[in-house]
Structures are given as C-alpha cells and as structure tokens.
Amino acid sequence: MRTTRLAIPDVVLIEPKVFGDTRGFFFESFNQRAFDEATGTSYQFVQDNHSRSCRGVLRGLHYQIQKPQGKLVRVVRGAVWDVAVDIRKTSPTFGQWVGAELSEDNQHQLWVPPGFAHGFVVLSETADFLYKTTDYYAPQHERCIAWDDKTLAIGWPSLGTTAIQLSVKDLAGSALADAEVYDI
Incomplete structure (x- = not known):
C-alpha cells in the first residue's frame, strides 16, 4: 500500500495495492501491521459501521x-468528499481541515485519528461508506x-443543482468557536 500524510500530518491517505484483471480485482482492505507502520500508531479497532446515503447527503462534522x-x-460503492477537522486545542493545526475524494474506483481510505471532527458529502447517486472505529459509539x-x-471555510465540492441534505442533528451543529473541543 502507498500512504500519504496530508497537510495535517496525523491524517493519512491510504492507497491499497489493487490486483485486477478482466475477472475483477482483489486488494487487502486492512492489515493491522501495515496500518500501524503507515500511521505510526497502535490503535485497535472495536467497531465497523456501514452507511448508505444518496447524492447531496452531508453527514457531519461529528x-x-x-x-x-x-x-x-x-x-x-459510489463516491464521497471526506473531511477531517483538527479540534485538538493544543495542536498547531487546530481549526484546520483536510479533505479527499474516496470512491469505489480509487479504493482510497482515510485515517482520521481521535481528536478530529469528521464528515462527508455524497458525490454519486448513492454511496456505501464503511468505517472502522477505535472506540465504541457513545x-x-x-x-x-x-x-x-x-x-473553517471547508471547500465542499459543488453538487450543481443538487441541494445539501442534512439530518436534524447536523442542522443543529455548533460553530467551532462555540464547540467543545479536545484539550489535547
């Protein structure tokens, strides 16, 4: 796999090596040892989640x-624009964000460490979004x-005439200036 530390170096874009031919493809979607080496961490994952959303659905920043x-x-399945926002008060990149397109075509993954708010918007007609977490949902x-x-001035991509769709919870999101943030 190839890894790239983004403008906020704790956030890592992971590009697995995909083996494909006319029959289809194969790739290793997760390997603990390779993940630890790529991120310089030793987190263990405790929960896997799967969400499906339609074009224009924006989830976050959670x-x-x-x-x-x-x-x-x-x-x-599909494509999203995925965003991580550093909300660690003592971090030199506090209040900064990075984003990447994740899709079924590019097979990219994004490591969003603890201490970050996370969100995504769906670019395709639908998207199936999978994520592993290091702690349980609370x-x-x-x-x-x-x-x-x-x-934050996040550079969300244009969706043309498609309107952004938010949950009630996401409509009530607070400004960063008013949000509880991490003291780390």
Missing part, C-alpha cells in the same frame, strides 16, 4: 468529546460542528 474515535474510512458524548462554519 465527533465524541469523551471516548474519542479514530476512524478508518472508505467507500465501497451517543451521550457525540457532538457536531456545523458543516458550513465560516471560520
């Missing part, structure tokens, strides 16, 4: 203020930062 989750995310600790927070 995080858990206690029991923070690292997420290894990928798309197995709804009482879940928080949301507004996807369109002006101080």
